[in-house]
């Protein structure tokens with residue numbers, strides 16, 4: 001049995017990832033604040049294993065408990081654990097405005113969801129799997145915004161750039177481990193999800209580049225979540241996964 005822990009499965013890329021990973025030989029743990037009943041129904045219909053764990057990643061101190069629950073389930077099937085994968089996909093864009101206009105609560109939430117939660121998830125994942133001689137991989141869904149900066153996106157860009165540095169640092173730590181965890185940050189492209197809709201609905205007074213994003217959508221240049229999920233799964237399951245800590249383009 002292969003186990004997948006995926007955050008942000010209520011919609012968008014995360015939902016598409018979980019849908020495509022449903023299989024007889026997989027057990028998927030889905031994490032988001034909102035339960036995705038369609039996904040649960042689909043897994044039930046196909047007789048596939050899916051555990052939905054409604055959880056707010058702002059509760060950083062409860063992530064350890066969440067992992068306790070997940071690994072209890074995994075250990076129940078310990079004779080069959082072939083691989084464990086973690087996909088830190090949940091993310092938030094806001095606040096989108098010059099930094100002096102951003103409320104402290106939103107700045108904190110942005111860094112918690114995009115950076116601190118994946119860091120603590122990774123810490124728990126490695127702690128609980130370090131003695132396991134199996135295939136172990138972590139894919140952090142980052143963004144090209146980490147590299148290509150725009151005004152009014154300082155929180156998002158900074159948290160994603162932090163995520164990339166984190167992936168690179170943990171990769172270095174894992175090099176000489178007996179049973180290393182492979183870790184990669186990936187830029188998924190521009191995808192037609194709620195996050196893009198949110199960018200387009202931003203006030204031009206707050207975000208001077210909003211028209212550029214409206215135009216990209218109008219020209220049909222956004223990828224579908226399904227296409228993106230397929231490419232991300234190809235990357236995750238590739239034999240070369242982890243050779244480089246940052247993948248900036250989906251092939």
Ligand SMILES: NC(=O)c1ccc[n+]([C@@H]2O[C@H](COP(=O)([O-])OP(=O)(O)OC[C@H]3O[C@@H](n4cnc5c(N)ncnc54)[C@H](OP(=O)(O)O)[C@@H]3O)[C@@H](O)[C@H]2O)c1
Nearest residue numbers: 008010012013032033034056057090091143190191193195
């Ligand atoms: N769409 C793009 O063009 C694009 C481009 C580059 C990178 N990305 C990255 O791709 C990833 C997925 O984005 P998406 O476009 O699919 O966004 P989305 O449609 O807005 O979905 C975001 C997901 O994150 C979850 N999430 C947000 N806050 C959460 C919280 N506090 N606790 C738990 N889960 C939370 C949401 O679930 P709930 O609201 O139910 O909690 C939802 O399932 C993100 O990391 C994003 O930064 C997207």
